[in-house]
Amino acid sequence: MTRAVKRALKYRFYPNPEQAAELARTFGCVRLVYNMALQARTEAWTLRQERVSYNTTSAMLTAWKKTEELAFLNEVSSVPLQQALRHLQMAYTNFFAKRAKYPTFKSKKKSRRSAEYTTSAFRYRDGRLTLAKMTEPLDIVWSRPLPGSASPSTVTVSQDAAGRWFVSLLCDDVIEQAPATATGVVGVDAGLDSLLALSTGEKITNPRHERRDRAALARAHRNLAKKEQGSANRARARLKVARVHARITDRRRDHLHKLTTRLVRENQTIVIEDLTVRNMVNNHSLARAISDAAWRQFRTMLEYKADWHGRTLVVVDRWFPSSKLCSACGALAERMPLNVRSWTCRCGRTHDRDVNAARNILAEGLSVIACGGGVRPQRESSRTGRSSAKQEPLGQPRESPSFRAGRIVNHAPLLRAGLEILAERLSTCWGQRRRTPTATA
Numbered sequence: 001m002t003r004a005v006k007r008a009l010k011y012r013f014y015p016n017p018e019q020a021a022e023l024a025r026t027f028g029c030v031r032l033v034y035n036m037a038l039q040a041r042t043e044a045w046t047l048r049q050e051r052v053s054y055n056t057t058s059a060m061l062t063a064w065k066k067t068e069e070l071a072f073l074n075e076v077s078s079v080p081l082q083q084a085l086r087h088l089q090m091a092y093t094n095f096f097a098k099r100a101k102y103p104t105f106k107s108k109k110k111s112r113r114s115a116e117y118t119t120s121a122f123r124y125r126d127g128r129l130t131l132a133k134m135t136e137p138l139d140i141v142w143s144r145p146l147p148g149s150a151s152p153s154t155v156t157v158s159q160d161a162a163g164r165w166f167v168s169l170l171c172d173d174v175i176e177q178a179p180a181t182a183t184g185v186v187g188v189d190a191g192l193d194s195l196l197a198l199s200t201g202e203k204i205t206n207p208r209h210e211r212r213d214r215a216a217l218a219r220a221h222r223n224l225a226k227k228e229q230g231s232a233n234r235a236r237a238r239l240k241v242a243r244v245h246a247r248i249t250d251r252r253r254d255h256l257h258k259l260t261t262r263l264v265r266e267n268q269t270i271v272i273e274d275l276t277v278r279n280m281v282n283n284h285s286l287a288r289a290i291s292d293a294a295w296r297q298f299r300t301m302l303e304y305k306a307d308w309h310g311r312t313l314v315v316v317d318r319w320f321p322s323s324k325l326c327s328a329c330g331a332l333a334e335r336m337p338l339n340v341r342s343w344t345c346r347c348g349r350t351h352d353r354d355v356n357a358a359r360n361i362l363a364e365g366l367s368v369i370a371c372g373g374g375v376r377p378q379r380e381s382s383r384t385g386r387s388s389a390k391q392e393p394l395g396q397p398r399e400s401p402s403f404r405a406g407r408i409v410n411h412a413p414l415l416r417a418g419l420e421i422l423a424e425r426l427s428t429c430w431g432q433r434r435r436t437p438t439a440t441a
Contacts, residue, residue, distance in 0.1 A: 002177060007147065012140075013140040015165055026080055035105045041092070083118070115157050116155070118154055122152075184267060259298070270311060275295050275299075276318060322361050327356050327360050
C-alpha cells in the first residue's frame with residue numbers, strides 16, 4: 001500500500017559571490033515588502049476600519065515598484081515578493097482562526113532570511129537548479145536524490161544564522177506503507193533522565209546535546225561579549241556562537257528523526273502524552289533541560305510520519321495521572337514528587353516511574369481507541385488542521401460514535417491487549433483481596 005504526499009527535501013549549496021549578492025538583495029526586498037504590506041493593512045484597519053486583502057496589497061506592490069524610492073524592487077525576481085504577500089495573507093488567516101498571534105514585522109537581524117520561488121521563477125533540468133535573475137545554476141550538494149522522476153513545484157532558498165545556505169525543494173513523493181515490524185502497539189513517556197520510556201520496558205538515553213557543547217558555547221559567548229558593538233570582530237564572534245548552536249541543533253534533529261522513524265516503522269499504534277512545553281519551561285530549574293529534550297519537535301515529527309505511513313497516533317490528556325497510577329492494580333498514589341524514580345504500590349508491585357507511566361499511557365490509549373473516551377479535545381494542529389487527540393489518515397470522513405463502535409472489530413489486536421491489561425489488574429486486585437484478613441466484629 002502506498003501514499004502520495006508532498007515532501008520537502010533540504011540540501012546545502014554554496015553560491016558564488018554574484019549569486020550570494022543577488023540572494024541577499026532578494027531577502028532584503030522580501031522583508032521590506034512584507035513589512036510595508038503589514039503596515040498598510042494595520043493602518044487601514046486602525047484608522048479607517050477597512051479590511052485589505054491580498055489582491056489589494058498586490059496592487060500596492062505594483063504601485064511601489066513605479067516610485068523612484070522603491071524602484072530597486074524591480075532588480076530582483078517578482079515571484080518571491082508576491083510570495084511574501086501570500087505568506088502575510090496566511091498569517092492573517094491563522095490570526096483570525098485563533099491559531100496564531102497578530103503578525104509582526106520582520107527584523108533584519110533576527111528574522112529568518114528566506115525567499116520562495118514558484119515554477120515560473122526557476123528552472124530544474126538534469127539535476128541543475130537555476131533561479132530567476134541568475135545565469136548559472138546553484139552549486140548544490142545532492143546528499144540524496146529526489147524521489148523518482150519528481151520535479152520540484154516550489155523552491156525555498158534560506159540562510160541560517162551560521163551563514164550556511166540551504167535550498168528546500170517541494171516534490172511529490174510516494175510513501176510505502178509497510179506493516180509494523182515489532183510489537184504493534186507502544187506507549188511512550190517523555191522524560192529528562194531518559195529521553196523516552198516505552199511500555200515494553202525499554203529506556204532511550206537522553207543524549208543531552210546542549211550539555212556536550214556547553215563549555216564551547218560559554219567560551220564563544222564570552223568572546224562575543226568582549227567585542228565592540230558594530231565591529232567586524234564582533235560579527236565574526238557572533239558567527240562562531242551561531243555555529244555552535246547550529247551544531248547542537250543538527251545533532252538533536254538527526255537523533256529525533258532516527259528515533260521517530262524507528263517508532264513508526266515498528267508500531268502500528270503509538271500512544272503519547274499531551275505535554276504543555278510552553279508552561280513547563282517556566283520552571284527555571286528545568287527549562288534548559290526541557291528545551292534540550294525538544295519534546296515538541298519529537299511530537300511534530302511523530303505526527304507527520306504517522307500520517308505518512310498510515311499509523312494511528314493517540315494523544316492522552318495532559319491531566320491523566322500516568323506516574324501516580326499503578327499499572328498492575330490501578331491504585332492511585334497520593335503524591336509522587338519528581339525525585340521519586342521508583343515506588344512500591346500497596347499491592348506489592350514495585351514500579352519504575354517512567355516505565356509505569358508508559359504502560360498507563362498505553363492502557364489509556366487503548367481505551368480511547370475502543371471507547372473514544374479519556375482524551376480531552378485538543379486544539380487543531382497547524383500542520384494537518386485536525387484535532388491532535390487521535391490522528392486518522394487524511395481524506396476520511398469524521399466517524400460518528402456508532403460507526404466507531406462498528407470499527408472495533410478491526411482493532412482486535414489492540415482490544416486483546418487492552419483486555420489482557422484489564423485481566424492482569426483484576427487478578428492482582430483479587431489476589432490482594434484474598435490475602436487481606438477479614439475484619440471481625
